[in-house]
Amino acid sequence: MGIIYNETSKTITLQTKHSSYQMKIGNLDYLLHLYYGPSIWDTDMSYQIMQYDRGFSGNPYESRNERTFSLDAQPQEFSTQQQGDFRTASIEVVNGDGSYSYHGKAVSHKISKGKYQLDTLPCVFAAKNDTVDTLEVTLSDEISHVQVVLLYSVFEEADVITRAVKVVNSGDTSIHLKKIMSVCLDFFNGADFDLVSLPGRYGQERQAERQHMTHHIHTIGSVRGSSSHQQNPFVILCDRNATEDYGKCYGFSLMYSGNFLAEAELDQYDQLRLVMGIHPKQFVYELKPQEVFEGPEVVMAFTEHGFTGLSHLYHDFYRTNLCQSKFVQDVQRPVLINSWEAAFMDFDDVKLVEIAKAAKNMGVDLLVMDDGWFGKRDDDNSGLGDWYVNQNKIKCGLHKLVEQINDLGMKFGIWFEPEMVSEDSDLYRAHPDWAMQIPGRHAVRSRNQMALDMSRRDVQDYLIQQVNAILDDANIFYVKWDINRSLADIWSNELPPERQGEVYHRYILGLYRVMDNIIKTHPDILFEGCSGGGGRYDAAMLHYYPQYWVSDNNHPIDRLKLHYGTSFVYPVCTMGAHISDSGKFVPIKTKAVVAMCGTFGYELDATHLTKEEQAICKEQSDLFRKYYPLIIKGDYYRLTNPFKAGNMTAWQHVSKDQSESLLSVVVTNLTCNGPQEYVQAKGLVPDGMYRINDGKELYSGSALMNAGLPINREVDEYSSFQFYLKRER
Numbered sequence: 001m002g003i004i005y006n007e008t009s010k011t012i013t014l015q016t017k018h019s020s021y022q023m024k025i026g027n028l029d030y031l032l033h034l035y036y037g038p039s040i041w042d043t044d045m046s047y048q049i050m051q052y053d054r055g056f057s058g059n060p061y062e063s064r065n066e067r068t069f070s071l072d073a074q075p076q077e078f079s080t081q082q083q084g085d086f087r088t089a090s091i092e093v094v095n096g097d098g099s100y101s102y103h104g105k106a107v108s109h110k111i112s113k114g115k116y117q118l119d120t121l122p123c124v125f126a127a128k129n130d131t132v133d134t135l136e137v138t139l140s141d142e143i144s145h146v147q148v149v150l151l152y153s154v155f156e157e158a159d160v161i162t163r164a165v166k167v168v169n170s171g172d173t174s175i176h177l178k179k180i181m182s183v184c185l186d187f188f189n190g191a192d193f194d195l196v197s198l199p200g201r202y203g204q205e206r207q208a209e210r211q212h213m214t215h216h217i218h219t220i221g222s223v224r225g226s227s228s229h230q231q232n233p234f235v236i237l238c239d240r241n242a243t244e245d246y247g248k249c250y251g252f253s254l255m256y257s258g259n260f261l262a263e264a265e266l267d268q269y270d271q272l273r274l275v276m277g278i279h280p281k282q283f284v285y286e287l288k289p290q291e292v293f294e295g296p297e298v299v300m301a302f303t304e305h306g307f308t309g310l311s312h313l314y315h316d317f318y319r320t321n322l323c324q325s326k327f328v329q330d331v332q333r334p335v336l337i338n339s340w341e342a343a344f345m346d347f348d349d350v351k352l353v354e355i356a357k358a359a360k361n362m363g364v365d366l367l368v369m370d371d372g373w374f375g376k377r378d379d380d381n382s383g384l385g386d387w388y389v390n391q392n393k394i395k396c397g398l399h400k401l402v403e404q405i406n407d408l409g410m411k412f413g414i415w416f417e418p419e420m421v422s423e424d425s426d427l428y429r430a431h432p433d434w435a436m437q438i439p440g441r442h443a444v445r446s447r448n449q450m451a452l453d454m455s456r457r458d459v460q461d462y463l464i465q466q467v468n469a470i471l472d473d474a475n476i477f478y479v480k481w482d483i484n485r486s487l488a489d490i491w492s493n494e495l496p497p498e499r500q501g502e503v504y505h506r507y508i509l510g511l512y513r514v515m516d517n518i519i520k521t522h523p524d525i526l527f528e529g530c531s532g533g534g535g536r537y538d539a540a541m542l543h544y545y546p547q548y549w550v551s552d553n554n555h556p557i558d559r560l561k562l563h564y565g566t567s568f569v570y571p572v573c574t575m576g577a578h579i580s581d582s583g584k585f586v587p588i589k590t591k592a593v594v595a596m597c598g599t600f601g602y603e604l605d606a607t608h609l610t611k612e613e614q615a616i617c618k619e620q621s622d623l624f625r626k627y628y629p630l631i632i633k634g635d636y637y638r639l640t641n642p643f644k645a646g647n648m649t650a651w652q653h654v655s656k657d658q659s660e661s662l663l664s665v666v667v668t669n670l671t672c673n674g675p676q677e678y679v680q681a682k683g684l685v686p687d688g689m690y691r692i693n694d695g696k697e698l699y700s701g702s703a704l705m706n707a708g709l710p711i712n713r714e715v716d717e718y719s720s721f722q723f724y725l726k727r728e729r
């Protein structure tokens, strides 16, 4: 059993294969957090708590003369508001009487088999053969009658614990939620922690960054209406000396695509608190009596085996428990070519067929018609929202175009940006009130487009109907779902002025409803998410789409950093990676090696390639298909850090049975007469004997992992190497 309640100590312990997490219904029924880390079995960890009378501490009223129990110093499972804890709160609620106070005490708990689900938000699920148990602890405020239900599911084998939160208004007046965090985790000793996050910008998403804890609140978050290019809803707390292979690492991955916040606070006593959930900016959510609010899920993982150990936990878990698409496990994904960088919006049906014919020679399986096929769309100033085929461009009609591509033996894919509308569109002319803009003000334009009010049911229904109609009209195999601006002018004409603080969140709920409907109606279609590159690359999106476009930046050398950062949490099988014209001095083979650290495809005008270049591409496409199981299903290792000075970047895929491996190296920089460099492999069987690229010699796993492979320096800059290791005995 993954969850143990000890009647005597009143501790509840969540047990995974290698970790324990403990809370206790403690003094005065406060729910205390006692431990998260390597397994401790059924020890009551409350022996760690030392109580002192600290200066200026607030004590609960019931403590009377006992001054040593202060919530300001106690480790808590869900930090309260206005109860003498001046650290970061997990909840801020305005009660019916206007007071800002939440005094939640543990009133009940329930342990059950299986995984909890949320009604309004995406969640991970229990896969076949998973042992999963769920704990539900209810905290109640006896004055306001507001209940907070803390949900935990324990995935024993996967070493993963998920958390979510529900707020139930059991009182008889409306309340207003201003902050609700899905996770709160207190550590007794936090001064030696580092925080790793994935900040970035357009074209440079998820550039991994590490900072030491100091005595303030470190915040990571987005207020752009989406999880954003600038931050990612994933953070790691780790030992100060943690490396790729050693050290304690705690991961927190939020299943949410809107505004989010993670706060890590090192307090006056060197205790560390981490909270994570929906960003409180412009968030005021009214809960009428008996209404329930759900906060998004956080997927937590713990390991003692450094960043690689943590990445492996997330990669394995997200490959089996996050997305139901058949392309995650069962069906091999196609090698695709996308029309964007080939033609932008300047194409017609004839041009697309020409690209497809040339791409056929390159071993491509799927042609994707990107932006520009619908409404009036010759540039990005018009047409968004008019999801019907532009007859001037696709003169033969969509059905016929797809038939022509299918006749070549290729599949067909299409691009949408459903959440957006151009002012110059039939949709905007018919429904100006559907676009988000504050009455009496001009809305901010970004790429000269506006966001639709996704919180509205009629907007959601329109999109479901329009997108489904196109997908039903032709034999469509693949959809790229894009969004190309951040949200501003947050306003819904459907909600009264006092409920405008709900719009950010209702937008995301509406988006999930639309995506859920379209994807469930078309289970055979392969969906890829995109947001001006990788701007909304988060676990919730990966619940719907098995893959996501990493970045609009296709420069292979920049891609090394992009793939590196993304891989801290998201598996390689989710990373959209293509060969393009970007990177003039980089050989096409190197571009292919880099794109093989992802779903592999092309983003160029195939008709401009020579026969020889097409033949090289064909070889690379075939190679990707050959290595597909290894790349997509194997363990991924970051062998070098591309942010550090060095002459090369290397990474490795190892099959689960360690019998095969693909070790890739890109030479990024060659110092004149520099030292010889060696790449040390990882994840091999030490006494197994491996053959490299069908060579004569056999090398032990131990030799390859300890001495490593010498990388030839007498090569051109941006050369690359792929070592295929096959275990012979």
Ligand code: DGJ
Residues within 6 Å of the ligand: 340, 370, 371, 415, 482, 484, 530, 531, 532, 533, 549, 551, 552
């Ligand atoms: C942004 C995407 O990242 C690109 O790949 C392309 O689809 C454009 N949008 C189209 O407008």
